[in-house]
Amino acid sequence: MATLHTRSAARLMMAPSVLLLFIWMIVPLVTTIYFSLLNYNLLMPGEHEFIGLTNYKFFLTDPAFFDALINTLLIVVGVLLITVVGGIAFALLLNQDIFGQGIVRVLVIAPFFVMPTVAALVWKNMFMNPVNGLFAYLAKMLGLEPFDWLASAPLMSIIIIVAWQWLPFATLIMLTALQSLDEEQQEAAEMDGAGPISKFIYIILPHMARAITVVILIETIFLLSVFAEILVTTNGGPGTQSTNLTFLVYSQALLQFDIGGASAGGIVAVILANIVAIFLVRLVGKNLEA
Amino acid sequence: MARRVSTRRKAIMTAVAWVLALLIFFPILWTFLTSFKSEADAIASPPQFLFFQWTTENYAEVQSRSDYLHHFLNSVVISFGSTLLGLIIAIPSAWAMAFAPTKRTKDVLMWMLSTKMMPPVGALIPIFLIFRNTGLLDSRVGLVIVLTLINLPIIVWMLYTYFKEIPGEILEAARMDGASLAKEIVYVLTPMAIPGIASTLLLNVILAWNEAFWTLNLTASEAAPLTAFIASYSSPEGLFYAKLSAASTMAIAPILILGWFSQKQLVRGLTFGAVK
Numbered sequence: 296m297a298t299l300h301t302r303s304a305a306r307l308m309m310a311p312s313v314l315l316l317f318i319w320m321i322v323p324l325v326t327t328i329y330f331s332l333l334n335y336n337l338l339m340p341g342e343h344e345f346i347g348l349t350n351y352k353f354f355l356t357d358p359a360f361f362d363a364l365i366n367t368l369l370i371v372v373g374v375l376l377i378t379v380v381g382g383i384a385f386a387l388l389l390n391q392d393i394f395g396q397g398i399v400r401v402l403v404i405a406p407f408f409v410m411p412t413v414a415a416l417v418w419k420n421m422f423m424n425p426v427n428g429l430f431a432y433l434a435k436m437l438g439l440e441p442f443d444w445l446a447s448a449p450l451m452s453i454i455i456i457v458a459w460q461w462l463p464f465a466t467l468i469m470l471t472a473l474q475s476l477d478e479e480q481q482e483a484a485e486m487d488g489a490g491p492i493s494k495f496i497y498i499i500l501p502h503m504a505r506a507i508t509v510v511i512l513i514e515t516i517f518l519l520s521v522f523a524e525i526l527v528t529t530n531g532g533p534g535t536q537s538t539n540l541t542f543l544v545y546s547q548a549l550l551q552f553d554i555g556g557a558s559a560g561g562i563v564a565v566i567l568a569n570i571v572a573i574f575l576v577r578l579v580g581k582n583l584e585a
Numbered sequence: 586m587a588r589r590v591s592t593r594r595k596a597i598m599t600a601v602a603w604v605l606a607l608l609i610f611f612p613i614l615w616t617f618l619t620s621f622k623s624e625a626d627a628i629a630s631p632p633q634f635l636f637f638q639w640t641t642e643n644y645a646e647v648q649s650r651s652d653y654l655h656h657f658l659n660s661v662v663i664s665f666g667s668t669l670l671g672l673i674i675a676i677p678s679a680w681a682m683a684f685a686p687t688k689r690t691k692d693v694l695m696w697m698l699s700t701k702m703m704p705p706v707g708a709l710i711p712i713f714l715i716f717r718n719t720g721l722l723d724s725r726v727g728l729v730i731v732l733t734l735i736n737l738p739i740i741v742w743m744l745y746t747y748f749k750e751i752p753g754e755i756l757e758a759a760r761m762d763g764a765s766l767a768k769e770i771v772y773v774l775t776p777m778a779i780p781g782i783a784s785t786l787l788l789n790v791i792l793a794w795n796e797a798f799w800t801l802n803l804t805a806s807e808a809a810p811l812t813a814f815i816a817s818y819s820s821p822e823g824l825f826y827a828k829l830s831a832a833s834t835m836a837i838a839p840i841l842i843l844g845w846f847s848q849k850q851l852v853r854g855l856t857f858g859a860v861k
Contacts, residue, residue, distance in 0.1 A: 401845055421612075427824075432630055
């Protein structure tokens with residue numbers, strides 16, 4: 296029974312983390328909003344005059360912004376498509392009765408533990424390099440022209456690299472969900488004459504709805520802010536072909552020292568992420584209640 | 586009756602699964618193999634798979650040329666430091682939420698999760714400037730603070746889902762037997778909470794070890810953990826495949842091993858207990 300005493304003790308115990316997170320959220324946010332209204336460049340010392348929404352106007356009308364927005368969405372949607380579909384397929388396969396299931400699982404999970412900079416550099420140099428990469432070798436072996444992945448299709452290459460890192464995560468979660476599927480229910484469906492496809496649509500997929508939701512939620516949080524993979528492979532280029540919002544703001548702040556403009560970009564990114572978040576939290580909140 | 590699967594079907598499924606799994610694992614295997622090659626063998630055409638002159642000189646050279654151990658130590662300090670600090674802050678909150686929940690507990694948890702959705706670029710500029718002005722830039726302390734804060738919501742959530750599974754009846758039984766609050770915590774709750782705390786620790790060390798936004802933006806050389814150290818290979822050193830591979834292998838091996846041990850907790854932890 297929660298008494299008044301334990302309730303205030305509980306509040307006290309929660310205070311540090313709630314307070315710290317609140318500060319962590321509010322201080323940078325307010326400061327960023329403040330900076331975004333100033334004409335503030337690290338290369339120009341002196342007064343930072345108040346210029347209202349000018350930074351926003353410049354940021355939003357910059358063609359790079361539109362490119363970055365599209366690229367951000369393409370990365371999120373592209374990686375989600377590959378990992379969710381691939382993850383379900385893989386989970387179905389691994390859930391079969393196969394020899395060495397434990398080892399296969401360990402192999403499949405491994406890429407998730409590889410740090411982003413290592414993943415990106417290994418793919419960039421040892422696989423996608425048009426001269427010495429393995430893909431170039433395979434292409435030559437098949438009599439094809441080697442393809443310069445990161446120069447000709449930078450965004451797709453980044454999507455492939457990021458998807459490689461997240462496929463294990465999706466697979467693992469889908470597999471865990473599959474393993475709790477009721478065997479008897481499947482047998483009953485089979486007795487009623489359900490083929491593999493209708494079994495998948497009417498029994499397996501609904502059972503996995505929650506796992507799929509969770510995968511989408513968590514991956515989206517991370518995918519909206521893909522950064523290291525872009526930094527070490529293409530640096531956002533050529534042009535803005537592989538620049539996402541995170542990278543655009545980074546380059547304005549730390550490469551062009553335009554604090555005001557980058558802050559406006561940061562706020563735009565926060566607003567967009569919030570729109571996605573509101574939508575997702577609703578969805579997940581509903582799915583997690585049960 | 587268990588369902589019988591024909592041997593032939595099982596063999597085919599096994600083959601397909603192994604081929605796909607090896608394809609997914611291949612980049613890691615290839616990095617590992619390349620790390621033992623000479624630079625010439627590393628770019629040989631056709632690629633050398635196993636029959637090359639094995640050498641460990643790349644490892645020695647990565648260490649002697651760029652002081653790998655220094656960055657390794659940075660990674661250890663930053664990932665364990667931020668996780669332990671996070672646990673100290675999070676354990677009381679998760680405890681309170683699990684054992685003395687109020688109507689608002691769910692909202693607080695959801696709010697914490699939502700702070701994770703704030704893109705890091707929204708905070709990058711003020712944090713960067715504050716760090717620059719206070720000398721925290723390129724310092725381990727600074728990174729420990731930032732990583733503690735960004736992982737705090739995950740730590741609270743994970744602990745909460747573990748604590749919630751400790752049955753409340755046990756507490757009542759202990760209380761009936763006359764245990765004081767202190768005894769209750771030491772003898773009853775702690776032993777039951779330790780597995781959950783251990784898996785939270787493990788997972789957050791992995792997450793902090795691989796964090797690559799703040800570590801790249803807030804360090805230069807002194808406090809650079811392995812993520813930033815490897816990024817320095819992006820060009821032109823990255824073209825020395827054997828050395829890149831040796832550095833990469835050393836950067837991922839410890840976490841790969843930890844990760845394999847934590848597979849089971851991984852699902853639960855990363856899905857905030859929604860998928861078990």
